[in-house]
Amino acid sequence: MTAISIRNLSKSFGKKRALDNISLDIQRGEMVALIGASGSGKSTLIRHICGLEIGLAGESTIDVLGSPMQGGGRLSAKAREIRRNIGVVFQQFNLVGRLSVLSNVLLGNLGRIPAWRGTLGLFTSKEKLAAREALARVGIPEVAWQRASTLSGGQQQRAAIARTLVQRSNILLADEPIASLDPSSARRIMEILAAVNRDEQITCVVSLHQVEYARRYCPRTIALRDGRIVFDGPSSELTNQMLVELYGASSEELILPDTPSQPAKPKRVTKPGRVPAFA
Numbered sequence: 001m002t003a004i005s006i007r008n009l010s011k012s013f014g015k016k017r018a019l020d021n022i023s024l025d026i027q028r029g030e031m032v033a034l035i036g037a038s039g040s041g042k043s044t045l046i047r048h049i050c051g052l053e054i055g056l057a058g059e060s061t062i063d064v065l066g067s068p069m070q071g072g073g074r075l076s077a078k079a080r081e082i083r084r085n086i087g088v089v090f091q092q093f094n095l096v097g098r099l100s101v102l103s104n105v106l107l108g109n110l111g112r113i114p115a116w117r118g119t120l121g122l123f124t125s126k127e128k129l130a131a132r133e134a135l136a137r138v139g140i141p142e143v144a145w146q147r148a149s150t151l152s153g154g155q156q157q158r159a160a161i162a163r164t165l166v167q168r169s170n171i172l173l174a175d176e177p178i179a180s181l182d183p184s185s186a187r188r189i190m191e192i193l194a195a196v197n198r199d200e201q202i203t204c205v206v207s208l209h210q211v212e213y214a215r216r217y218c219p220r221t222i223a224l225r226d227g228r229i230v231f232d233g234p235s236s237e238l239t240n241q242m243l244v245e246l247y248g249a250s251s252e253e254l255i256l257p258d259t260p261s262q263p264a265k266p267k268r269v270t271k272p273g274r275v276p277a278f279a
């Protein structure tokens with residue numbers, strides 16, 4: 001089944017054409033990297049998929065899990081419902097800093113519980129247990145009671161991923177989730193995303209600056225340049241030489257000489273029973 005289907009999507013900001021006639025299909029269970037130099041349209045594309053931006057009027061459509069998210073420049077009436085199935089992780093950790101980490105993870109329930117319960121922060125013991133288990137799965141069970149603002153960048157991204165697990169979303173969109181992290185934290189976040197994709201069959205779309213991470217963790221890469229798709233295929237086929245041809249001088253920001261180039265198998269995660277998956 002197709003998880004995300006986009007046809008003829010274009011977007012302009014003033015005179016700037018941020019997306020130019022994008023069409024693509026992502027199947028359920030795929031792990032796809034979106035790469036491209038700064039300003040190539042990665043974030044804009046992700047924001048359209050989750051309905052935070054609306055494409056230009058015309059023939060454009062975005063369907064998510066078989067339901068229309070937007071089309072012809074209008075958000076579908078079902079958009080809100082569809083969004084419940086989409087977890088989003090941003091580069092700038094979108095946690096509520098003054099709340100505990102556990103409370104932040106519990107917010108993943110908001111789409112599924114009565115609004116009054118969410119507003120009052122009244123979560124059941126089952127929901128609290130699920131949130132603690134999600135924190136254990138991403139390897140940070142010990143920070144449950146800490147204020148989110150006290151976490152390191154990598155821990156914040158783990159908490160944001162835990163929140164999408166609690167949300168039980170079928171699709172996870174991660175917009176430059178490792179851009180602010182050191183290489184070791186970045187690898188761990190990519191391992192967690194790859195494991196969540198494999199073990200929970202959650203479709204993952206991850207925008208990245210460095211192609212090495214795409215090659216290592218994502219079987220498929222879609223490369224954007226100036227809002228257009230310039231490559232869509234197996235990540236292993238996207239060679240450095242090809243990047244230089246596609247991006248010219250801008251390819252320097254996509255190629256890191258000192259990061260691993262061999263594909264790695266993500267660590268296996270223990271299913272419920274919930275031993276911390278990532279120490």
Ligand SMILES: Nc1ncnc2c1ncn2[C@@H]1O[C@H](COP(=O)(O)OP(=O)(O)OP(=O)(O)O)[C@@H](O)[C@H]1O
Nearest residue numbers: 013016017018036037038039040041042043044045
């Ligand atoms: N809200 C906005 N208003 C005006 N221009 C915008 C807006 N959002 C994006 N753009 C422009 O659209 C183009 C694509 O931006 P986008 O953020 O999608 O690129 P990106 O590939 O995610 O870049 P980066 O890797 O630097 O985050 C850029 O030229 C950007 O300046």
